[in-house]
Structures are given as structure tokens and as C-alpha cells.
Amino acid sequence: MSLLDIRNLNVSFGSTAQPFHAVSGLDLTVNRGEIVGIVGESGSGKSVTMLAMMGLVDAPGRVTADALQFNGQDLLGMKAAQKRKIIGKDIAMIFQDALTSLNPAYTVGFQLMETLKLHTPLRGAALRRRALELLEQVEIPDAKSRLEAYPHQLSGGMSQRVMIAMAIACEPKLLIADEPTTALDVTVQAQIMELLVNLQKQNEMALILITHDLAVVAEVAQRMVVMYAGEVVESSATDALFATPRHPYTQALLASIPEHSKGARRLSTLAGVVPGQYDRPQGCLLSPRCPYVTDTCRSTKPALLPLMGTSVRCLTPLDSSGIPTHE
Amino acid sequence: MFSFILRRIAVVIPTFIGVTLLAFALIHMIPGDPILVMMGERQIDPEFYRAAMQRLGLDQPLYVQYGHYVLNVLQGNFGQSIVTQEPVLSEFLKLFPATVELSLCAMMFACAIGLPAGMLAATRRGTVIDHVTMGGALTGYSMPIFWWGLILIMLFSVHLGWTPVSGRIALEYDINPVTGFMLIDTLISGEEGAFKSALHHLVLPAVVLGTIPMAVIARMTRSAMLEVLREDYIRTARAKGLGRTRIVIVHALRNALMPVVTVIGLQVGTLLAGAVLTETIFSWPGIGKWLIDSISRRDYPVVQGGILLIATLVISVNLLVDILYGVINPRIRHAR
Ligand SMILES: Nc1ncnc2c1ncn2[C@@H]1O[C@H](COP(=O)(O)OP(=O)(O)O)[C@@H](O)[C@H]1O
Ligand code: SF4
Ligand SMILES: [Mg+2]
Numbered sequence: 001m002s003l004l005d006i007r008n009l010n011v012s013f014g015s016t017a018q019p020f021h022a023v024s025g026l027d028l029t030v031n032r033g034e035i036v037g038i039v040g041e042s043g044s045g046k047s048v049t050m051l052a053m054m055g056l057v058d059a060p061g062r063v064t065a066d067a068l069q070f071n072g073q074d075l076l077g078m079k080a081a082q083k084r085k086i087i088g089k090d091i092a093m094i095f096q097d098a099l100t101s102l103n104p105a106y107t108v109g110f111q112l113m114e115t116l117k118l119h120t121p122l123r124g125a126a127l128r129r130r131a132l133e134l135l136e137q138v139e140i141p142d143a144k145s146r147l148e149a150y151p152h153q154l155s156g157g158m159s160q161r162v163m164i165a166m167a168i169a170c171e172p173k174l175l176i177a178d179e180p181t182t183a184l185d186v187t188v189q190a191q192i193m194e195l196l197v198n199l200q201k202q203n204e205m206a207l208i209l210i211t212h213d214l215a216v217v218a219e220v221a222q223r224m225v226v227m228y229a230g231e232v233v234e235s236s237a238t239d240a241l242f243a244t245p246r247h248p249y250t251q252a253l254l255a256s257i258p259e260h261s262k263g264a265r266r267l268s269t270l271a272g273v274v275p276g277q278y279d280r281p282q283g284c285l286l287s288p289r290c291p292y293v294t295d296t297c298r299s300t301k302p303a304l305l306p307l308m309g310t311s312v313r314c315l316t317p318l319d320s321s322g323i324p325t326h327e
Numbered sequence: 328m329f330s331f332i333l334r335r336i337a338v339v340i341p342t343f344i345g346v347t348l349l350a351f352a353l354i355h356m357i358p359g360d361p362i363l364v365m366m367g368e369r370q371i372d373p374e375f376y377r378a379a380m381q382r383l384g385l386d387q388p389l390y391v392q393y394g395h396y397v398l399n400v401l402q403g404n405f406g407q408s409i410v411t412q413e414p415v416l417s418e419f420l421k422l423f424p425a426t427v428e429l430s431l432c433a434m435m436f437a438c439a440i441g442l443p444a445g446m447l448a449a450t451r452r453g454t455v456i457d458h459v460t461m462g463g464a465l466t467g468y469s470m471p472i473f474w475w476g477l478i479l480i481m482l483f484s485v486h487l488g489w490t491p492v493s494g495r496i497a498l499e500y501d502i503n504p505v506t507g508f509m510l511i512d513t514l515i516s517g518e519e520g521a522f523k524s525a526l527h528h529l530v531l532p533a534v535v536l537g538t539i540p541m542a543v544i545a546r547m548t549r550s551a552m553l554e555v556l557r558e559d560y561i562r563t564a565r566a567k568g569l570g571r572t573r574i575v576i577v578h579a580l581r582n583a584l585m586p587v588v589t590v591i592g593l594q595v596g597t598l599l600a601g602a603v604l605t606e607t608i609f610s611w612p613g614i615g616k617w618l619i620d621s622i623s624r625r626d627y628p629v630v631q632g633g634i635l636l637i638a639t640l641v642i643s644v645n646l647l648v649d650i651l652y653g654v655i656n657p658r659i660r661h662a663r
Contacts, residue, residue, distance in 0.1 A: 088567035163563070
């Protein structure tokens with residue numbers, strides 16, 4: 001049985017009369033100890049998916065799903081108080097902007113020990129010792145004095161390390177890293193990624209790595225899920241995805257890796273941006289931007305269908321030479 | 328921290344100089360001859376007139392007068408009442424505790440109602456609770472003090488007979504002013520019923536005086552809370568699995584308090600202005616009533632000294648707020 005099993009997750013915002021589907025019909029499974037990459041341009045619904053799974057999407061946002069199972073427990077029917085015993089302990093999350101993700105009014109030690117106090121019986125000297133140990137584990141130099149430091153005294157990389165320490169404090173079974181390196185310098189990015197992967201191995205935890213940059217996850221993730229406008233458009237093993245992208249959007253993401261690594265925000269290989277609430281097209285959501293678009297694409301919504309060990313949401317998936325398979 | 332405090336103090340020195348200039352100018356802004364106005368007589372013995380001029384130093388050039396004035400002030404000499412012949416400072420100090428007691432209680436009332444109301448409105452944003460609370464705050468803010476005081480007196484004192492109309496304590500008690508705070512002194516005196524009487528006298532004026540600050544605090548707390556609740560670190564706190572109450576009290580409130588504390592500090596000026604009216608309505612023997620009485624008695628040295636003392640007070644409190652702000656907000660404290 002997989003560690004995380006999400007089936008048919010839907011998240012919508014706005015009025016019920018004119019809802020905006022930030023996530024629609026999303027399926028995702030993650031196995032124990034596995035690294036799964038979720039990629040897609042910003043606005044694809046990656047963050048909302050994870051927040052919804054953790055129960056952190058507030059009204060008026062609406063979340064529905066056929067199944068939301070974690071570690072054999074049903075998160076859907078669970079009371080909020082019960083869920084809070086899992087969130088932060090067995091499922092932990094770190095975010096893009098570590099500097100603003102730490103509370104400016106409290107020391108690193110306070111915020112770290114707060115998590116430990118909430119989910120473990122540790123108190124007093126043992127609590128402090130564990131906090132120190134965690135800071136050392138995320139390779140923060142001079143950890144002892146960092147316990148008394150305030151967030152504004154830390155660099156971006158250092159804050160992200162603190163966030164990671166907080167996240168792994170209770171040895172979670174699943175860590176969600178939402179664009180953990182996007183806000184950091186390139187050299188620091190590599191260090192943080194290395195740290196995450198090492199911790200994942202040591203703690204045997206599953207890791208969901210969310211990014212808009214394929215290059216970040218290419219070497220570490222076993223499986224990849226590509227999202228576009230709230231939907232999964234392709235899901236497959238990493239090497240298969242890199243060798244033969246089946247979806248035109250995946251192909252465009254791959255082609256843009258060199259620019260992305262240089263910090264480009266937009267996809268040079270695909271004009272336009274992810275459609276928002278008011279400009280979602282009929283038919284295939286990618287149709288306004290897709291280089292292989294046909295008239296059928298503009299009227300017919302493709303389903304996510306299995307194809308040679310992967311799943312693809314395209315009427316004419318690409319073949320191994322990167323060309324659409326017209327019948 | 329120490330250098331932070333020193334820097335704050337340095338900043339208020341020019342303000343203080345400005346205030347002394349203003350208070351000094353006051354006596355020269357009285358239309359007509361100050362001595363004649365103060366004496367309120369037309370036929371004055373020229374000998375007496377010259378002596379008065381000399382005593383008040385009014386025969387010197389202005390800059391010399393100002394120099395003398397500042398020197399005197401620095402030595403704690405704020406002039407002398409021409410009615411009671413007592414030093415202004417000692418009159419001020421005698422009456423000051425009554426105003427402080429009233430203002431503190433008003434502020435406590437304002438915070439006790441305003442902070443929770445603002446938090447409630449923010450966490451229940453857009454609901455009936457939010458609208459009712461903020462509607463109430465707006466009403467409180469627009470309430471004219473004089474009218475509000477009279478309404479409460481009519482209801483609670485005249486109609487219901489629950490509270491007395493004026494003064495700090497019933498006449499039958501003779502309380503020895505140990506601290507100057509009636510609530511504390513009555514407890515020290517141990518006289519039966521004295522504390523209750525003092526409390527009864529205090530409630531209405533404190534509510535009247537605290538109404539505007541309460542409304543300001545409620546509105547400020549709400550908007551600060553709403554802002555803070557959108558912050559990334561609130562999402563982090565939720566992702567830790569913390570409960571709603573802890574997130575609001577520990578993670579949001581602490582950050583939302585920074586602007587609120589500033590507002591509370593800035594309310595001290597409003598509070599003292601309000602105290603003048605409130606003390607007059609309730610015959611509360613504090614510096615507000617003292618100042619109004621002195622104006623009607625044309626006791627200009629008292630008015631001059633009183634204004635300087637009150638201004639100094641407001642400056643000091645604002646300074647204190649600034650420093651307190653640095654204590655809660657580590658980012659400001661560490662800024663170079
Ligand atoms: N609380 C919210 N209310 C309304 N719309 C939201 C909210 N949160 C996210 N969205 C919208 O949902 C879409 C997906 O957002 P997000 O999951 O943050 O994208 P990603 O993480 O892939 O960049 C975006 O169009 C965003 O504007
Ligand atoms: S369905 Fe058509 S528009 Fe959509 S991705 Fe496939 S080829 Fe492009
Ligand atoms: Mg995101």
C-alpha cells in the first residue's frame with residue numbers, strides 16, 4: 001500500500017456559480033521512501049494541491065476528493081483536531097520563501113522547540129538538546145548560538161535550513177518541499193538540494209519536490225508528475241520522461257531547461273502563460289499555446305490515459321522521436 | 328539595546344526645545360499687558376507694577392527671558408501660581424496621580440475591550456460579528472466626550488443610581504494619600520467600604536475617557552491582525568499542526584501588536600485632551616480640571632507650567648512607546 005493516495009482531488013475558489021478550478025481530477029500516489037517531482041509553471045496548482053491535502057485550504061475555497069489516504073488513514077473524514085496530530089509530525093512541508101516563512105518575532109530555538117513540544121514528549125534540557133541536534137543535522141554552523149538568533153539575522157539559505165530542521169523534527173514519513181530553492185542563489189540551491197536528498201535517505205522518508213524547474217528534480221526524483229492549469233498532463237518515471245516526453249507541455253519544459261537554470265521565469269519554448277480564472281479555453285487547456293494544436297484539440301477535452309507505462313493527457317501524444325501520433 | 332535607547336532619546340531633544348519655546352511664548356501671546364491681565368485691575372500702584380515686572384523678569388530682552396526660563400525649567404522651577412502662591416510643580420504633582428489613575432483605568436478598559444474585539448472581528452472577518460464589532464467601534468470613535476459623559480451620568484447615576492456623579496470618593500472617607508492612587512490608598516487605609524466607593528467613582532469617568540481609545544484600538548487590532556494572518560509564517564504555523572487559538576494568540580497577535588502598541592502610545596495625547604473634558608464633567612480633581620480652572624482664574628503661570636509639564640509627559644510616553652516597540656520587535660532593536 002502506498003504512503004499517500006490521492007484520488008480525484010478537486011479544489012475550487014470563487015463563487016459556486018462561477019468556480020475557478022485551481023485543481024481538477026488530480027490523482028497522485030507516493031510510496032514510502034520515494035522521491036516524486038511535481039513540475040509545472042507557476043499557477044499550475046502545485047502548491048494548492050499540497051495545501052488541500054494537508055487541510056490548509058480555507059473557506060471559501062472548496063476541496064473534494066474520492067480518496068485522501070495517508071499511511072492507511074483517511075484524511076478526508078478526519079476531524080481537524082485529529083488531522084493536526086499528523087500535520088507537522090508525519091507530514092511536514094517547507095516553502096519557497098524561507099525568510100518570510102519564519103515568524104520574525106520569535107527565535108529559531110523557540111520555533112523549532114514549538115514543533116517538538118507539540119508532537120513529542122520532550123521537555124526541558126532534552127528538548128533543547130534535540131533542537132540543537134536538528135540544527136546540526138541540517139548543517140548549520142555554530143548551531144548553539146543560532147538557537148537564540150532571530151530570523152532576520154539569517155540568510156535565505158540559513159532560514160531554509162531552519163525550516164528543514166523544523167520539518168524533519170518529528171521524523172516525518174512524508175516531506176513536501178514546495179519550491180525549496182527557487183528563492184536562493186544558485187550555489188546555495190545545490191547545497192539545499194543535496195541536504196534534502198541526504199536527509200531523505202537517512203530518515204527513509206518520502207519526498208515530494210515541487211518545482212517549476214525540471215533541472216532541479218531531474219537527478220533525484222524517481223517519478224515525475226507534470227501539472228498544467230490544475231491538471232496532471234503527464235506522469236511517468238523520470239528517465240522515461242526525459243528520454244521520451246509524451247506530452248507537448250513536457251517537451252516544452254524539457255526544452256527550456258537551459259534558460260530556467262539561468263533564472264528565466266517564462267517558457268521561451270511556449271508563448272503565453274498558464275490560463276487563469278477567466279481565460280481557460282474550451283477543449284484542451286494547452287490548446288492556445290500548443291505547437292501541435294488541431295481543431296479537435298480546441299473542442300475536445302483530452303483525458304489522462306495510460307500509454308506505455310506512463311499517463312498522458314493529450315489527443316495526439318508524442319512518439320519517441322517527439323512528433324505527434326496522428327492516426 | 329542601550330545605544331538604541333540613547334538614539335531614541337536624542338531624537339526627542341529638538342521636540343522638547345520646541346515645546347519650551349511654545350510655553351515661553353504663551354505668556355507673551357496674551358493680548359494686552361500681561362501684568363494687568365493677570366491682576367485683572369486697571370488702577371495699579373506703579374511701584375507694585377514695576378516690582379511685578381521685575382519679579383516675572385518681563386523687563387529683560389526676550390532672549391534673556393527665554394534663557395532664564397529654560398534655566399529655571401531645567402532646575403525644576405516651573406513658576407508659581409498667582410492665586411495660591413504655590414509652586415506650579417508641586418500643585419501639578421499633587422493632582423497628577425488622580426489623572427494618571429483615571430487615564431490608566433481608561434486605557435485598561437480600552438485595551439480589555441478593544442484588543443479582543445479587534446481580534447474577534449479579524450478572525451470572523453465578513454461575518455455578522457465583524458460588522459457589529461466594527462460598527463460599534465465607529466460609533467464609539469465618533470462619540471462626543473461631553474455628550475457621552477452626560478448620557479452615562481443620566482443613565483447610571485441619575486436614573487439607575489448605581490454610581491456617584493462627581494469626585495474620587497464619598498466625602499465621609501478621609502484617605503491618606505500614600506501613593507496618590509485612590510484605589511490603592513483606600514486598600515492601604517483599610518477603611519471599610521472605601522475601596523468600593525473609590526471604584527464606584529472611577530468607573531464612569533474611565534469608561535467615558537476610554538471609549539475613543541477603545542474604538543481606535545479595536546479597529547487597529549483588526550486591520551493589523553488581518554494583515555498578519557495572511558503572512559507566510561502563519562501558513563508555516565498551520566503546517567506545524569498548531570491549533571487555531573495558539574496561532575492567533577502566539578503567532579499572529581505578537582506581530583499584530585507592534586502597530587497596536589504604537590497606536591496605544593499615540594492615544595496618550597488624545598487621552599490627556601480627553602481627560603480635560605472628562606475631569607470637568609465628573610469634577611475629577613486631576614490636572615485636566617486644574618488647567619481649566621486656572622484658565623478661568625487667569626492664573627497664567629499655572630497654565631504655562633501646566634502645558635509644559637503635560638507636553639513633556641506626552642513626549643516621554645511617546646519615547647517609552649518607541650522603546651517598547653523595539654523590545655517587542657527584534658528587527659528594530661538590532662537595526663544600526
Ligand atoms: N486562496 C486562493 N484563492 C483564490 N485563488 C487561489 C488561491 N490560492 C491559489 N489560487 C489560484 O490557484 C491557482 C494555482 O495556484 P498555485 O497552486 O499556487 O500554483 P503553483 O504552486 O503551481 O504555482 C493560481 O491560479 C492561483 O491564483
Ligand atoms: S490535446 Fe492538442 S492542444 Fe492539447 S496538448 Fe495535445 S496536441 Fe496540444
Ligand atoms: Mg507554488
